[in-house]
Amino acid sequence: RSGYFKTQELATFRRLNSRLQGHPATAEGIEGVRIASGSLGQGLSVAIGAAISKKLSNEPSLVYVLMGDGEMDEGQIWEAAMYAAGKGVDNLIATVDYNKQQIDGPIDKVMPLGNLKAKWEAFGWQVLEMPGNDMEAVVKTFVKAKTLCGQHKPVCILMHSEMGHGVDFMAGTHHWHGVPPSNEQLATALTQLNETLGDY
Template sequence: MSRKKTNNLNMPNTQQLEDLTTQVRRDILRMVHKVNSGHPGGSLGCAEFFVALYSEIMDRKDHFDMDGIGEDLFFLSNGHISPVYYSVLARTGYFSVDELNTFRLINSRLQGHPTTHEGLPGIRIASGSLGQGMSVALGAAQAKKLNGDKHLVYSLHGDGELQEGQNWEAIMYASAKKVDNLISTIDLNGKQIDGATDDVLPMGSIKAKFEAFGWTVIDIEEGNNIEAILKGMAEAKAETGKGKPVCVLLKTMMGNGVDFMMHTHAWHGKAPNDKQLESALAQNAETLGDY
């Protein structure tokens, strides 16, 4: 049994996914507001991607086990966008949405950055110290090959995170070893803590770099458009199994869905105050019910 939600035409119901995304945005905002800490900007920017991934793209089992044999796996490398990860995991059945109340609190399974340490279902690796997730995803993908498991491994990385050298070790290895059951998505929002990636450390063409390293690259220009994500990821999936790893360049807007959080890097790691929260929630009316 897969957890994929589809309507009776076996086609994704975009409105349902939009509603879930709006609710996820509310979760993110309320979580970081409550503890006055966390990373709303990147979380909001990737809300559509997570919703699409967990609702439609991945083939997932009904229960969680660490090995994940016989299902698609996902690894979050840029662990600071934990609010969107937790919200989507909860709302796709990994744990109770009530538990979102415990984000970043003492004795919580919802640590500031995701971890396996507290046994939270859905999490298979700790992340937070940047640049490590692609290596882990590669190992999991190669384990799948050894196990004769035809399912795929997905990973998500920040664009700023690509400044960490370990990524390039992994990017080189993936094509050299023909790890073609891996789809690594780069969240191209062009921003990092200190400002625009082009100001902090310009990386040139990320697409050209991945291609030069032997990857197949798929662009999703509208990374905050559910239908565009579904289309792009389907295309990426069609490229797997052809001897090359697949990279998706997902162009997103940091802080998407909240007007004052967009077009700035200021909300990378800052929580809204009471008034800002009120304004942000007013822009994202409740759909599925707040936790």
């Protein structure tokens, strides 16, 4: 946890007049938010720009970007993917949260993605896959991804996850995408989770 704001502020998520709206904006003054992109597919392009900037400045650091699988509907993602591979942006690790749900419904009903691994590979990326709800596997995969950097190809990680994992009435459905639970639902959910933000 980076500590940009108090965990109590999370209770204002998606509430009227909250800084934590659905797509946090830079105008809200949220520490750690440098750009507002949301589901518009702009995050990968911004990350590529940051990665190129680091290369031009001879900075050895890596750039990470997290995208949703619903975001793969956006053409800008694929333009950026083609650019990054074509220009050898190899200090970039992009992760796709592949939970097969988006705000409008299941991916296969809204916009089927087909073989997502094959698509990223066809665009010239090195692709890894991992179970996104298994933190040990997540850490191991990121360690592996870092070893692939510097080989003239960007890295994409397909993170197979389950939306709402661990909470019986939230798991595997898009219905909770951006919808806060009631106090009663929250209490029920917290009894089903081994670890919560309250533990931090």
